[in-house]
Amino acid sequence: MFNFYSTAGLIFGNETSLNSCSQIIDTLGKNIFVVSDRGLTELGLIEPTIKKLKKNCNIKIFNDVESDPSKKTLLNAFSDAREFESTGVLGFGGGSSMDVAKLVSLLLGSNQQIETIWGVNNAKGPRLPLVLIPTTAGTGSEVTPISIITMDDKEKKGVSSKFILPDLAILDPLLTTNLPANITASTGIDAMVHAIEAFTSINSNNNPVSKMLSIEALKLLGSSIKTAVFDGHNINARSNMLLGSMLAGKAFANSPVAAVHALAYPIGGLFNISHGLSNSLVLTSVMKFNSKNEETKKNYAYLSPYVFKNLDNSKNDEFLCNNFIDGLERLCKELNLPYRLRDLEIPEEACQLMASEAMKQTRLLVNNPRKIEESDAYNIYKSVW
Structure with missing residues (x-):
């Protein structure tokens, strides 16, 4: 016997990040909290999609995610998302941004205390609606029930739970062509x-x-x-x-x-x-x-x-x-x-x-x-x- 869990929806193809805005809004609602990193926003990589989304919904961008994100970054993102009264979370970036987005959606939707979510199947859900758009080809975070965060003492802790699998993953190869x-x-x-x-x-x-x-x-x-x-x-x-x-x-x-x-x-x-x-x-x-x-x-x-x-x-x-x-x-x-x-x-x-x-x-x-x-x-x- 074995179990196999996977992302509910997946869209793959060139320009899908731009052409799937209606699906993003249908999934996430009117107040979309975007988790990304400063490098991507400064490059303008996420701007075409964000500009199109803004025509039909409210957007709040959190772009302070660093490589191997810290617990402090996660808590800051969670605080901003709660203040924004987010209806859904869009993770747009590499594995770090997507990992933070997963846990923000979980903490907003479940009211679990952050100390209780670490380990295997300790995150119980529910979460807010979640869409992930990767800009690197490596972590596979867009289809995994896993998030890794660096604690204050530099130890890395993980959350592994089917409740942080996204509702939709959008894979656009064009977003990866400028990767160094x-x-x-x-x-x-x-x-x-x-x-x-x-x-x-x-x-x-x-x-x-x-x-x-x-x-x-x-x-x-x-x-x-x-x-x-x-x-x-x-x-x-x-x-x-x-x-x-x-x-x-x-x-x-x-x-x-x-x-x-x-x-x-x-x-x-x-x-x-x-x-x-x-x-x-x-x-x-x-x-x-x-x-x-x-x-x-x-x-x-x-x-x-x-x-x-x-x-x-x-x-x-x-x-x-x-x-x-x-x-x-x-x-x-x-x-x-x-x-x-x-x-x-x-x-x-x-x-x-x-x-x-x-x-x-x-x-x-x-x-x-x-x-x-x-x-x-x-x-x-x-x-x-």
């Missing part, structure tokens, strides 16, 4: 991590639907990430990346991610490194650790040809597994992503602190196919220092 190459690369690897970890998760809800979605996501992402990074206006590559990210999001929304994310969170929380880059830094080292598990080795071997089609797939599992891991390592370097913690000015002595912090991510570590102790986490951090 480094962000395209790191968010793209993040999406690939989602697919890999969803496929290999030992969560009791690991299911065939998530596995199927993971494979399709890896096909799209693996074939398009280099083109999207080095030829950002290639709309076919951008479409594949956005679609692949969404499919990976649906996969891990129901078959949760594991140790790569658990070890990435302390890097981001303690040193203000983006989530996608934090994932890419530890990805292959965690995979090498996990591959000591025979079932996981077989899973990595199985996934390998979907990403690296030039491999000799007649080889044994050991060969294919190693080539999958080595191929991902090469890919991160080819995308010009930093691959050493020291290159990001993270001191070697921080490895122990990060290992200790990673052990707090029990929600994620229980899904990993091989048990990770604090000493294992330390060795992984040291290997990428």
Whole structure:
């Protein structure tokens, strides 16, 4: 038996962010609270949609969301939305903006205290109507029941609940064409991590639907990430990346991610490194650790040809597994992503602190196919220092 939850509605295609305004208003009502970030508003990326919406409804924009949003930012957004008497929430941006939008809609609709919502299925709902429009291809947040917030002590806490799945997700590839190459690369690897970890998760809800979605996501992402990074206006590559990210999001929304994310969170929380880059830094080292598990080795071997089609797939599992891991390592370097913690000015002595912090991510570590102790986490951090 397994459960599979997903976003109620999804619209995909060029200019859908502009052409779906009537659906947005029908869903969110007359007082729409928009959650975004300052970079997007200064670029004018959300302006065409907002201008069209304003003809038929009232708009309040909160654009103070930072990368890896803080609890303070969430509370400020919630306060502004409540004062505005919002009838619905529109998250318009990357994963950070969408994560804040989810929890604003929940806190407005449910009257739950913020201290009670963290963890799995503790957010009970209801929430205000919610629409999400991603501007990056990576987090898949537009189709996941998950929101991640950085606490005052730099620990990252998550909310996982079907009540924060949006009513509608609108995916417009044109919104992603101006993403810088480094962000395209790191968010793209993040999406690939989602697919890999969803496929290999030992969560009791690991299911065939998530596995199927993971494979399709890896096909799209693996074939398009280099083109999207080095030829950002290639709309076919951008479409594949956005679609692949969404499919990976649906996969891990129901078959949760594991140790790569658990070890990435302390890097981001303690040193203000983006989530996608934090994932890419530890990805292959965690995979090498996990591959000591025979079932996981077989899973990595199985996934390998979907990403690296030039491999000799007649080889044994050991060969294919190693080539999958080595191929991902090469890919991160080819995308010009930093691959050493020291290159990001993270001191070697921080490895122990990060290992200790990673052990707090029990929600994620229980899904990993091989048990990770604090000493294992330390060795992984040291290997990428």
